[in-house]
Amino acid sequence: MILVELRKMFRRPRTWATIGVLNALPIVVAVLLVLTDLAPRPGQGPPFLSAVLSNGALYPLAALAIVLPLFLPIAVAVVAGDSVAGEAQAGTLRYLLARPAGRTRLLVAKLVAVLAFVLVTVVIVAVVGYLVGTTLFHAQPLGSTVLGGTGTGGAGVGGTSVSGTALTPQDITNRTLMAVGYIAVSMLGVAAFALFFSTLTDSPLGATLGALAVLVASSLLFTLDAASPIAPYLPTRYWLSFVDFFRDPILWRDITRGLELQGVYVVVLLGAAWANFATKDVTS
């Protein structure tokens, strides 16, 4: 069943079109940076972007930071929102359930397929980012990489980071992998919202927009001082904490909180999705 869902997902032209579009923006940004040599000042613009001119090996992180606020969540919400509602709208859901695919098994398979999409997408963005970064920018020998600091541009985290220390290539690789994993978990939260909405409606568009509405509301409330009491519970609150992997030593506090928060959202929403879907009258 899981293999079937993966086949459906990755044989679909739309999946690859989405991933392609997702990679287009960082490539455009990279080309513009190379042509103009105008990097954002440290602390401004997407994290890491100011550092890439001096070290292209950091471009995977810049690429992820570019797509993280909008493109990546939209892609994940589209795919996850389509997972059940799309089958309902096409009418294939009734045939799957009468086959019988088993409602819980179907939901688990859909979840795994969405998870695979998230991982594949994040990894592809990182890999394409690395290729673009090392081709277009100077790929410094990583041994001398200095993050943050003033001269080469900070990691976009202001002056509070414990930066300025050199990281070994091994260190950079490890931290990049951890950051990729952290971003994947953050996207899983988006996927959980969209999957839950997807079991509520027969309209994939409705499910996707519902999940995006949650994210937009969360981002908006995050900027509002009056909402500060609930800020720690907003789903998007700790998304950018992946930057903390590049402080020295790694600042675990927000990362841990982010993982816990996403974990709670994922468990609660998937539980709700299951409870709803397992007893639902399928009339589509």
Add this chain to the structure above:
Amino acid sequence: MSGVIVTRGLVKQFGRLRAVDGIDLDVQPGDIYGFLGANGSGKTTTVRMLLGLVLPTSGEIELLGGRMPRAGRRVLPRVGALIEGPAHYGHLSGRENLALIDASGPGGSWRTRRRRIAEVLDQVGLAGVGRKPVKAYSLGMRQRLGLAGALLRRPELLVLDEPTNGLDPQGITEVRELLLDLHRAGTTVFLSSHLLAEVEQLCSRVGVLDRGRLVLQDEVATLTAPTGATVVETPLPDRVRATLDGRVASSDGNRVVVRGADPAEVNALLVGAGVPVTGLALERPTLEQVVLAATGASSDRVEARR
């Protein structure tokens, strides 16, 4: 309870609407069961409950000896279904669609999958369809592909909702022949339809649904049994009335209905009196007459409230 489909007091309530109101279906092995009813009478909801898509409000369903929806995983692989028209993944070919749905549940071995797909595509007349994506199929081809999907695991029971929808007359005849072939090979067929003619040509038993209630369930042969009257066709209906004084039940133009279940006797009397007889037959009600007598107005009519 024993039988292929048995329901007891099956009820489905959608909000304030009682879509299915206490029906007791009884489909026996070897039946071709026609499930008749106007649009909106609850046919589709009933079919969905049989297949575990809609959960009953109350009542019991037994499908191939298993209590639905709990036994779904055990019995549904032995059922082939076409529910409210076919549905496929438009960007994939027919073959890939069949392979995906076959791999989505128990009871379809991947070893035999390629062979089974080739067989059913041949059976429904799509053997040469190639790698064209389903979105390029015509309505009739999609219907055939849906039927192929239902046949993929040689089911003991076929549950078909409007299987000839979208087919041209030749296609309808082909599907009818196919269903009769499968039935001869031992498949029980549950055919939900609002096309009386289709059901009359195919089915051995019918159930008639009217506004969520099963108003009729019997053998077609019993329902359309002779009524005990003889239909006489004659150019001189008045002479018939004069000759068979008091036995004429009704007359309509050249068609006179005479009480008496022996056409030969009626004929002898009329010929003896010199009345010309151009046609003579036992009176049988058509299925349409039986069904219309058992049901009320069309249930998708919405009358103004006064």
